[in-house]
Amino acid sequence: MPRKKPTVADAQLILQLYEIRREPEMRKAREWCTQKFLPASRDEVMKLAFAMGTDENRYLRQFLTYYEMVGSFVNHGVLNRDLVEDSVGEHINVYVKLKPYLKDLREATGFPEFMQHIEKLIEGSPNGRRRMAVMEKRISERMAAARKAGA
Secondary structure, three states: OOOOOOOHHHHHHHHHHHHHHOOHHHHHHHHHHHHHOOOOOHHHHHHHHOOOOOHHHHHHHHHHHHHHHHHHHHHOOOOOHHHHHHHOOHHHHHHHHHHHHHHHHHHHHOOOOOOHHHHHHHHOOHHHHHHHHHHHHHHHHHHHHHHHHHO
16 A cells, blocks of 8 residues: 655644643653563553552553554554654554563453554554564663663
8 A cells, every 4th residue: 555645734743743742741651651661571561550540550541542542643544654653663662562461451451452553553564563673672672681680
């Protein structure tokens, strides 16, 4: 399927999405999800998913729902994929961290659509898959260093 050429409307939407990313609470959520969130097991993720009222739960939900929205825009043809791929990558960071647990999370929560738009956004393009491979290596190294430091 040929990619559509970016439009001025696509660029305007990218700028609006960028403004949302700059909001103070979203900055906190983005920092926690990309820098501090290093789940080591499905149980750890499940515990966080049901830890309502905690900052960490709120950060993860805010981050994921934001990028599910962005992915939905792309997946439904409302927003140009190339502009998104040129503009952001932090969703790949969190997707890589949760990918090993996605099947279990979807089953345990009874929500088979959990992260479907983020998954399709990343896995649905050669560039997304290439960037994911790079991120997988980087995160694997960070997790190994964190385990070593904690040992």
